[in-house]
Amino acid sequence: MPSSDLSKRRGQMRRRIGWAAGEHERAEAERATACACCGSSLPWNKHGWFADHDHVTGRFRNKVCYLCNTAIAWVEDKGYPPSPQIFAYLQRHALAAGFRG
Numbered sequence: 001m002p003s004s005d006l007s008k009r010r011g012q013m014r015r016r017i018g019w020a021a022g023e024h025e026r027a028e029a030e031r032a033t034a035c036a037c038c039g040s041s042l043p044w045n046k047h048g049w050f051a052d053h054d055h056v057t058g059r060f061r062n063k064v065c066y067l068c069n070t071a072i073a074w075v076e077d078k079g080y081p082p083s084p085q086i087f088a089y090l091q092r093h094a095l096a097a098g099f100r101g
Contacts, residue, residue: 036062037072037089054093061093 034041036052043049043065050069052061055076064072072090074080082090 032063035065035068037064037068038085040065040067064089 032049035043035049045066049063050066052064052069052072053059054061055073068086068089071083071086075082075086075090
């Protein structure tokens with residue numbers, strides 16, 4: 001993918017998931033050097049970190065690796081039971097957003 005296409009795609013993703021509304025959180029995540037869910041220092045794919053976001057609200061949560069991003073999607077979108085790490089990550093963000101569950 002040419003760099004201009006990649007840049008355009010990243011801009012679209014930022015607008016779509018509402019990064020503008022959470023600039024502080026986004027700035028903190030940009031400096032992160034590890035997955036916010038499992039702590040891995042490797043993103044586990046050639047494109048880098050994933051911008052994890054709540055699929056209901058669109059609110060940005062943090063940067064996560066490919067493996068955690070996939071697992072989170074399976075839990076949220078397909079109803080699979082979460083691992084303890086995924087459960088703790090989602091619970092932290094739900095509580096931070098003012099939800100209980």
